[in-house]
Amino acid sequence: MILKCQESMNAIERCRKPVIAAVHSHCIGGGVDLISACDIRIATKDAAFSIRETRMGMIADLGTLQRLPTIIGHGWFRELALTGRDFTSQEALQMGFITRICEDRQGLYGEAKGIASQIAACPPLVVQGPKRLSYTPGITASTPVYIMLHRKALLPFQARI
Secondary structure, three states, rough: OOHHHHHHHHHHHHHHOOEEEEEEEEEEEEEHHHOEEEEEEEEOOEEEEEOOOHOOOOOOOHHHHHHHHHOOOHHHHHHHHOOOOOHHHHHHHHHHHOOOOEEEEHHHHHHHHHHHHHHHOOOOOHHHHHHHHOOOOOOOOHHHHHHHHHHHHHHHHHHOO
């Protein structure tokens, strides 16, 4: 059962299309697992987050422990994972967990749609390249995959020059 749940979070992370999480109200436990797998996270000013498993005597096992240190850094991660305390959207913005705060749910949905529209206006390979590279361990600028993606992405652009 746990492996299937973990795989569902991994599928979000591996999705070739960018995944945007729009959070309002509470995002606790599994919610943090879910949005940690997303590419972009935004929230309303009243959103609250927590790795609540800690306070329940459990270990977060759906990806938070693996993904969050990379997103927010080890210092913030350890404090939040070891205490299980709630943190606000302002704190989440400060630590880099979310990238924007919106006034209310309607504004949140509008902001998410705006970001999605900006991404959709870009060439798909250009969008997929950074996503693939950022989630693949060991890929550097000299890696053949990087070079191949970079060249494929530039071909349509170069044809317009």
